[in-house]
Amino acid sequence: MANRIFSRTFKIKRFSISFFSNEIVIVFIGDKKIHIKTIRARIPSRGLKRKRAPRINPSIRTRIPPRKKKLAFALSSAIIAIVLVFSLYPSRQKEAGVVDDETIKKNLLESKQTDYSSPEKSQKLVINEHRVVSGESLHKIAKKYGVSVDTIRGTNNLTSEFLQIGVVLKIPNKDGILYKVPKGGGLVAIARKYRVSLKKIIEENNLKNPDFVATNAVLFIPDAKPLNIFSGFLWPSGGRSITCGYGWRRNPFDLKSTEFHPGLDIRSNFQSVRASKYGKVTYSGWLGSYGKCIIIAHPGGWKTLYAHLSRIYVRSGQYVKQGQGIALSGNTGRSTGAHLHFEILKDSRNINPFIYFRKRRR
Structure with a gap:
């Protein structure tokens, strides 16, 4: 095969286009990968058979008629234009999109929408029942009901992540746990154990006589787990x-x-x-x-x-x-x-x- 003869190379930002006598090579340097496209020109065989190819003068193979050169140049120009439109323009749009994402994030973080607000104290306690089906996890169930995984674990005395299909879970509509009062247990001891204020426990359970709580009575202890492990x-x-x-x-x-x-x-x-x-x-x-x-x-x-x-x-x-x-x-x-x-x-x-x-x- 005859060697290609170098002609000229043009560079347009990330593009490099090299013209040879028998082919055009387009190179695009991307963010993660270099793309190379080679376009070969078909040269007429002048009616000679392939078996007698060695007798052909090499100059005939490398010489391209002026008309063919114009056609190749027009074709390469069209390809370059298409590549520029579909590659460079979207790239600029992407960079602009990145800047816009930063603006969106900044506005979101500065808005009142993402400001902290205390939980509603007037929310009435509701205990939901949920039957576990195939494919469910503690995280998925907790997200569905808007409570923490610890609330489901503590309320149902779960010791592992594994859930048995068909088991019915009790799920409060807010964070905390259901607690069965043991024999001799008092509110002061319960409040100290879970680091929750005595007033919160009394209000949450609407206790009329806090000094006496029946054994085996079920109380809801709001925020039973400390809010922060450390400050x-x-x-x-x-x-x-x-x-x-x-x-x-x-x-x-x-x-x-x-x-x-x-x-x-x-x-x-x-x-x-x-x-x-x-x-x-x-x-x-x-x-x-x-x-x-x-x-x-x-x-x-x-x-x-x-x-x-x-x-x-x-x-x-x-x-x-x-x-x-x-x-x-x-x-x-x-x-x-x-x-x-x-x-x-x-x-x-x-x-x-x-x-x-x-x-x-x-």
């Missing part, structure tokens, strides 16, 4: 490795530019994600380039954000306890691999989360 923020994932810290960094999708990273990227390969602090889920769903995302508002003007999740276990309006499982980490949205993107905000302003984990990680 600070809990490490939100099982993974400990930080793949990207807080602050300015090189854009992983465009190495020529830099961007501000408002949180921590924690290596977490589809692992459990837990609430860093007690609070109210104020957003649960898709958030553009952040993929599946959860925002939790905490008392005192604090908020935490968990992004790129693969599965969400909680819904908007639900109250969660510190350490409660809320999701699974993942690779949704604009992401280069499975991880957890985690942010802490105070009065809608981002703060470096790592300073809260230096002394204590759990």
Whole structure:
């Protein structure tokens, strides 16, 4: 086969087009991959048979008539125009979309929609009954009824994640547990055991004579588990490795530019994600380039954000306890691999989360 003879190369941003005497090579340098397209020109055999090819003068094979050159040039120009329209323009739209996602997230975090509000005290206690069917899990059932997994576990004395099909679970419509009063048990001892105020227990159960509670009486203990394991923020994932810290960094999708990273990227390969602090889920769903995302508002003007999740276990309006499982980490949205993107905000302003984990990680 005759060697190709170099003619000229043109560069248009990420495109490189090389013209040879017998072919055109188009190269596009993408974010993750280099694409190469070769267009070969058909050269007439001048009526000669393939068996006698060795006797043909090589100059005949490499020489293209002017008319063929014009046709090849017009064809390549059309291909370049199509590639520019369908490749470059969507790429610009994507970058603009990324900026727009940042604006949407910023507006969402600053809005009253994601602010913390205390649970309604007037909500009447209702005990629902749920029969377990095939494929259900504690997380799925807890999300359906808007309560924590701990509430279902404590109320039904469950010691494992495994649920037997057909079992009927008692599920309160708010967080807490059903407690059977033992012989000799008093309200003061119960309140001290679960670290709940005595007044709360009396009001919740409408007790007319708090000094006397019958043995085997069933009481509802609101917020039976402590709201926070400790006063600070809990490490939100099982993974400990930080793949990207807080602050300015090189854009992983465009190495020529830099961007501000408002949180921590924690290596977490589809692992459990837990609430860093007690609070109210104020957003649960898709958030553009952040993929599946959860925002939790905490008392005192604090908020935490968990992004790129693969599965969400909680819904908007639900109250969660510190350490409660809320999701699974993942690779949704604009992401280069499975991880957890985690942010802490105070009065809608981002703060470096790592300073809260230096002394204590759990």
